[in-house]
Amino acid sequence: MMTYVFALTWGLLAKSAIATAAAAETQRRYQNPSCCRFSKVFHDADWQDEVTRRLFKQRAIKAERRFFAEPGVAYDQETGMTFDGISLDPATGELNRGPPPAGPFGFSAASKEALHLSLLALALNPSLVGKDLAPLVYGEDEAMEILEKKVKTMEDFDKAEPGYGGFLPWFCSRGAIERGRVRQCRSLQDEASTLAPTNDFFNKVPGLDNGQLAWGTYAVARTLRRRAVEDPKFNALAKRWEARLERMRTTAVPLFYAGRGTGAVRAVSKIVNTSRDAFNASDNAETMMVYPAFLDDAYEGELMVLFMDLLADWSAYPNSGLEERNKMWERKQIKLVARNYTTANGSDITVQEGFWFSSHEQWKLMVLPYLEIPLVNQVFTNSEYVRVLDAINRGIPGLFASSHAPPNVRCGRLGGYCNAVGVQEVASQVVYWDQSVTPYGAYPVMLVDQAAGLAWYNIMLSLPKMQTETGSVEASDVHGTAVAAVLTWDTKVTSVLAMLGGTGPLISSFLAADGHREQFQERVGKMYSEVFSGRLSSPQNIRAGNGAALPWPPGNLLPGHWESVDSAFPTCLCNTSTAASTPRLRGNI
Structure with missing residues (x-):
């Protein structure tokens, strides 16, 4: 018996030592701080390996930080x-x-502020995102x-307008200036002034972008309030952000609700007098x-609702607007549609119908705890299964999402914007363009299956000239012959947020503390069950399943x-002599 126990103990220790050595070798091979074209090093990596994923995320976030944390580049x-x-x-x-x-482009929008606030909130929650990743943000x-600085700017703008x-x-980040007869956003060479609307948004405010901003504000305000309980240095800042949240909470209905009995939330509100509160x-x-x-869509606009x-x-x-709030969801219900994607072998995969089925449409998954609802998780796992399967079947080295296009792509020269991209078979609108891919096309895949999402993200980074000293580039044509030489919040920071798990888990904890999580789950769960309950379990459907392993991109997709x-x-x-597959790194081949 003693011999058996000794052998068992020795075996466990040996396995542990081998695993530790393998992890150390993986870390040594995958870390090359002088190389910004690190995607090659991870070619053929085992993305199921936790050490590999952690090291890749560290490399990617460090690279993207040179954008989002750089004043004068991503923020003022x-x-x-x-x-x-x-x-x-x-x-x-x-x-x-x-x-x-x-x-830097002198303008921005509430949606970019939402991304920034989400990153800042997660950075102040290291226990949630990982103590090895939070400081990298x-x-x-x-x-x-x-x-x-941000809250001071918002307070001043609110007083002025x-x-x-x-x-x-949409606003001029450093204020506006008159140059002759032309009003322009101030550049870094101009003295900063009060935030100002861009020329086309003098008296307009978009509901979709501000729905994102509202939840970013909620994440920051509640994070600071929680941190203030532990450390008084957060008190003053927490109160100011709570005041921002309260301000939005009290003005959202008069600004965006279209009126009694309509159930309608405005996409863009026109303000009669911006000087009137x-x-x-x-x-x-x-x-x-x-x-x-x-x-009334089931995509990003749902965040404002x-x-x-x-x-x-x-x-x-x-009755606290209960009838009106119910009408908002009744209006939305008819817009949620189930569609089947038919595979090459004739099987169907049931998904939520997309507008174009662009990855951009899944933004809400990155913000709120949708994936905690089993049926909703199933629907969106299926959706991402279809996204990657479609790319594999068509031999495309990446995924589609709205972005600026390379100069050789049909939807425009640099400055042109490819929005009508996606998967036609499960889209309600005509998909016009399919000649450019963007790394952030993988962010919703990361949210439902991080291993597969990172694999798809990396293959797009591997396309020629898709990595720089400032991280990933906007987009590449599908042949790897041209890139959109621009960096934007949408196409870079969405991926970083997805690597960190999004703000869904964080906001879920705040909603629970505030007594709203059940209401969230009931509203969203009911809407999806009306359309998908029973259908996803039908035997003719391929069920990707919660936590299922989605297909990775074949290596031959790259040019x-x-x-x-x-x-x-x-x-x-970079010196790519260290590039190797994970099995080789582990000494297996």
């Missing part, structure tokens, strides 16, 4: 507000710094400094006749020249 040092993006030198891959037309003092009710139009002034906002005019339903002040309506010397920007050349 003085105001704390985001810039939409910045262009690159198409020959070298270096940032186009300097006076306009170089330098923002340090604690660094995050607080940015939040201090109370008609926006604490929400944001939005609080309790429903007659100061009108529906802007755009398409679509209302946020949920903010209004769960958190907004409905005291101007009977033959992906490893050539000229496939990298000159500023991002």
